[in-house]
Amino acid sequence: MSGPTPELPIVVVDALMPTAQHLVINRRGSTVWEVESHRGRYAVKLGHPIEATADWPAQPWTALAPAREGAVLYRLGLDGIAYGEWERGTWNFQPWYEGPDLYRLWAPCRKRDSSIKPHTSVALGCVEALAELHAKGWAHGDVQPAHFIIGPERTHLIDLALARGGHVPEWYDFPFRGCLVHYEAPEIARSVLATGEAEPTQAADIYALGASLLISATGWRAVEYPDDAPRRVQREAVANGRRRPVRVPGELGELIDAMLSHAPEDRPTIYEVGKALS
Numbered sequence: 001m002s003g004p005t006p007e008l009p010i011v012v013v014d015a016l017m018p019t020a021q022h023l024v025i026n027r028r029g030s031t032v033w034e035v036e037s038h039r040g041r042y043a044v045k046l047g048h049p050i051e052a053t054a055d056w057p058a059q060p061w062t063a064l065a066p067a068r069e070g071a072v073l074y075r076l077g078l079d080g081i082a083y084g085e086w087e088r089g090t091w092n093f094q095p096w097y098e099g100p101d102l103y104r105l106w107a108p109c110r111k112r113d114s115s116i117k118p119h120t121s122v123a124l125g126c127v128e129a130l131a132e133l134h135a136k137g138w139a140h141g142d143v144q145p146a147h148f149i150i151g152p153e154r155t156h157l158i159d160l161a162l163a164r165g166g167h168v169p170e171w172y173d174f175p176f177r178g179c180l181v182h183y184e185a186p187e188i189a190r191s192v193l194a195t196g197e198a199e200p201t202q203a204a205d206i207y208a209l210g211a212s213l214l215i216s217a218t219g220w221r222a223v224e225y226p227d228d229a230p231r232r233v234q235r236e237a238v239a240n241g242r243r244r245p246v247r248v249p250g251e252l253g254e255l256i257d258a259m260l261s262h263a264p265e266d267r268p269t270i271y272e273v274g275k276a277l278s
Contacts, residue, residue: 006031006046009086012093016042029062034096040080041096043158045069048088061174063089068172069161070094075168076136076160090172097156102126103145103216110219118217120252124277125155130209131270133157134202138165141200142179143208145216164200176200181234182221183208186262189238203264206273210259217248222260251276 005026008018016037024043025032029050035042045066052058067090070083083092108116126148133140140147141162149156162176176199178184178192185207191198211222224244225237246257255276261267268276 006048006086006088008033008035008044009046009084009091011084011086012044012082012091015082016044016093029059030065035093041098042080042093043096044091044093046086046089046091061177064172064174065161066090066092068168068174069159069163071168071172072138072160072163072166075166076133076138097149097151097158099149099151099156101146102148102150102212105150106216109217117250118213118248118252120277122150122155123213123252124274125150126157126209126213127270127274127277129155129157130205131274133160133163134205134270136165138163139200139202140205140208141176142183143205143212144180144183145212148212162200178235179208181231181238182215182223183211184235184238185264186239186241187264189235193232193235193239201264202270203267206259206267206270207261207264209270209273210256210267213252214246214248214256214260217252220244220247 005023016035016039018035018037020036022034024034029048031046033044035044047063047066049063050059067083070081070092073081073094080095083090105122106118108114109118129148130140130143140157140160141164142159147157147159149158162179175197177197178188185204188198188204214220214222222243223238224242225234241262243260246253248256255273258268259273
């Protein structure tokens with residue numbers, strides 16, 4: 001449910017003075033534009049609360065997510081970042097990164113009888129982007145194929161609203177209640193099932209990266225459950241380790257298999273994955 005598209009807040013318009021803008025996403029809780037201005041190209045995000053429905057509880061945290069991400073990016077020392085509040089929630093703007101995401105780039109690999117194999121250089125670019133974040137003491141918390149943008153010069157890891165590892169202003173903070181279950185590590189799923197919350201970790205990011213590489217290369221989720229299964233059923237399958245075999249050939253397949261180990265301590269670190277690929 002997308003609803004009416006909100007306009008860019010006046011403070012954002014004043015800061016960027018857009019010469020062109022293109023709506024990229026308008027969905028429950030989030031609206032994203034690509035904006036061109038004399039300052040360059042930017043992604044502008046607006047957050048607003050998700051109202052309760054018969055099937056889903058209300059999710060007020062989506063209103064805070066853009067400002068929380070802006071605070072994380074600022075802490076990480078990125079340039080061209082700003083964030084603040086608007087009448088329905090918060091906003092941020094950040095540099096726009098050009099390029100396909102991982103899933104889109106590897107689409108030819110997923111075609112039936114395709115002779116195109118996933119290239120390890122692309123996987124290494126994703127590893128390097130995550131390693132840069134881990135080196136600064138942070139865990140991403142929401143690693144998935146759509147969050148790796150494969151640019152002409154380097155790969156960018158985006159959407160850091162759920163990241164943990166440093167101070168975030170408490171008025172923009174909110175508990176971590178899991179992420180897209182396809183990429184959720186077993187220990188995260190177990191914690192969310194038991195308490196409703198979890199703590200993102202670098203080991204959980206490794207699992208999510210393995211699951212991202214697997215689904216992008218093969219089209220298959222790491223864990224087997226019905227496509228229309230309720231989220232709790234999905235999490236129970238992940239927590240119980242109901243994994244599919246990894247059918248990616250060669251060293252990349254062996255690495256993905258290790259990254260998807262059920263126990264966090266059995267997974268390689270991001271540096272070990274990078275060393276193996278390079």
